Amino acid sequence: MPQPVFIASDHRGFSLKNKLKLEHPDFIDLGPSELNPNDDYNDSANAVAKKVLETPGSKGILICGSAIGVSIQANRHKGVRAAVVSDLDSAIKTREHNDANILCLSSDKISDSKDPLESEKALEDVSAVVNAFLETDFSNEPRHVRRIKKLDEEL
Amino acid sequence: MPQPVFIASDHRGFSLKNKLKLEHPDFIDLGPSELNPNDDYNDSANAVAKKVLETPGSKGILICGSAIGVSIQANRHKGVRAAVVSDLDSAIKTREHNDANILCLSSDKISDSKDPLESEKALEDVSAVVNAFLETDFSNEPRHVRRIKKLDEEL
Numbered sequence: 001m002p003q004p005v006f007i008a009s010d011h012r013g014f015s016l017k018n019k020l021k022l023e024h025p026d027f028i029d030l031g032p033s034e035l036n037p038n039d040d041y042n043d044s045a046n047a048v049a050k051k052v053l054e055t056p057g058s059k060g061i062l063i064c065g066s067a068i069g070v071s072i073q074a075n076r077h078k079g080v081r082a083a084v085v086s087d088l089d090s091a092i093k094t095r096e097h098n099d100a101n102i103l104c105l106s107s108d109k110i111s112d113s114k115d116p117l118e119s120e121k122a123l124e125d126v127s128a129v130v131n132a133f134l135e136t137d138f139s140n141e142p143r144h145v146r147r148i149k150k151l152d153e154e155l
Numbered sequence: 156m157p158q159p160v161f162i163a164s165d166h167r168g169f170s171l172k173n174k175l176k177l178e179h180p181d182f183i184d185l186g187p188s189e190l191n192p193n194d195d196y197n198d199s200a201n202a203v204a205k206k207v208l209e210t211p212g213s214k215g216i217l218i219c220g221s222a223i224g225v226s227i228q229a230n231r232h233k234g235v236r237a238a239v240v241s242d243l244d245s246a247i248k249t250r251e252h253n254d255a256n257i258l259c260l261s262s263d264k265i266s267d268s269k270d271p272l273e274s275e276k277a278l279e280d281v282s283a284v285v286n287a288f289l290e291t292d293f294s295n296e297p298r299h300v301r302r303i304k305k306l307d308e309e310l
Contacts, residue, residue: 038298042305068238068249073306075230083223084239089263094223108244143193150197151228 004058005134006030006051008044009107010070011037013063016107016126020061023127027061045073049080052101059134060102067106074102078152091129095136097144103133159213160289161185161206163199165225166192168218168262171281175216178282182216200228204235207256214289215257222261229257233307246284250291252299258288 008030009017021027030047032039041064048060060082062070067084074082083100085091086109094100110122138144163185164172176182185202187194196219203215215237217225222239229237238255240246241264249255265277293299 040298040302040305042302046310066238066245066248066252068240068245068253068255069302071226071239072230072236072253075227076233076306077310078231081227083221084226085223086241090221090223090261093221097221098223098227100223106245143195147195147197147224150195151231155201155232 002026003134004028004055005061006048006055006058007061007063008032008048009063010041010044010065011035011039012065013044013070013105013107016063016105016110019123020127020130024130041069042073045070045082046077048102049074049077049082053077053079058101061105061130061133062102063105063107065106065108067104071104074104081148081151085129085133088125088128088132091132092136095133096139099138099144099148100133103130105129157181158289159183159210160216161203161210161213162216162218163187163203164218164262165196165199165220166190166194167220168199168225168260171218171260171262171265174278175282175285179285196224197228200225200237201232203257204229204232204237208232208234213256216260216285216288217257218260218262220261220263222259226259229259236303236306240284240288243280243283243287246287247291250288251294254293254299254303255288258285260284 005027007027014035052060064070071082071084074080081100082102083094084104160182162182169190207215219225226237226239229235236255237257238249239259
């Protein structure tokens, strides 16, 4: 069975979310279903965090302008490891080292450029990041396991 | 009075921490004081998060290999807004939009390259990110204030 993947965005990530869904019709879209310029990244982040925590073996994808707002909100949830990633190498390493379960993407890095070739290249790069994140396994090395456990200790 | 800035790293961020301290001798170094290849990013992140929360008007800087480990750990603390930043524009925006109080830097982006000019350029870029983060004020716009408040609501 393929892993369930939950995706959500705020208004600034809405367009990129729709583009990624065209490539991945299996993604489970937690919203928004239409553009609302007044929505808050917090609500999308909490929705994906809760679903990922209650669905074993699932992953999440969150998109806002910078990826930072959604990452702060998602990481408020114990058990969530939400990674701000903008390149392929980081996508692979955060799965291997952090067992990251939510990928946070910045829509600002996908310029809606006037140059269609530039836009297409930017979308290809993001698609490669998404695929690497979904396909890379956690290394399970003891030092990484130790650090992941510490993330959920009492503060 | 200048704002107190707390800095800490894990072993992979140790070298970059020392370089930044040369430029900013006023930074308050929370460790490590010597390289320990077995330390965990969690401990540096918790130390800086706690100091930033108990010191009004202060900021923090955290460094690990990818910036992701320290960011997840720091964002477990309510009141912390830890931003993974790798470029100048994001450093400015995360201050203006998120009122980020901890900057998370990746030492992997600072290659200890064989080419000294390349290393020097990479360090200059990181220094510019640090300075922009420390010098940019929060916008105080109502929509950003609303989202920041939501970050610390009960989940």
